[in-house]
Amino acid sequence: AQSVSQHNHHVILSEAASLELGCNYSYGGTVNLFWYVQYPGQHLQLLLKYFSGDPLVKGIKGFEAEFIKSKFSFNLRKPSVQWSDTAEYFCAVTSDNYGQNFVFGPGTRLSVLP
């Protein structure tokens, strides 16, 4: 069955530190990849997405992600985090092979210390 894993359950960083959150998926075929963010008390919001083309995708709020097909990975990065980036981050994948069901990773909680 298809699955999405995220490397870290909880990441704690100081402001201005660089961020990289890992995401790996388990299935082949054509995939669409997403990162969603859930700020405390708010609903899930789309950060960025990859469908095709340039594997380096830029999203909102200075986030970017790189799709590495050979590694089945779609890691999220930000060069310098802010306290306001404290949130839970979810990687999600859809695949032509699985009827375009969204499969979400378990999430990574990011805490940024001021």
Added chain:
Amino acid sequence: KAGVTQTPRYLIKTRGQQVTLSCSPISGHRSVSWYQQTPGQGLQFLFEYFSETQRNKGNFPGRFSGRQFSNSRSEMNVSTLELGDSALYLCASTDGDTDTQYFGPGTRLTVL
């Protein structure tokens, strides 16, 4: 365009009762998906409706059901509630042109 709306936002029920949650998708979106979010299990896919038909279904018992109306609004129903059904239930509508899901704020269900 208005976002995805869900009603009610909060619900408290007791074991054995049933509950109906409602979701209105973004105008023009024909696909509606439902998820259960809990601290222990994360986001789990319940089902997806497209043009009034259930297109995909997750691994949940038959107590969880849904439907979609001709205006794309969707409802999900949970019968014979159990304590473990306490969760945030999220609805998402999908932009068919970009295959991107947009989420509503959720309905927080507490089962006592």
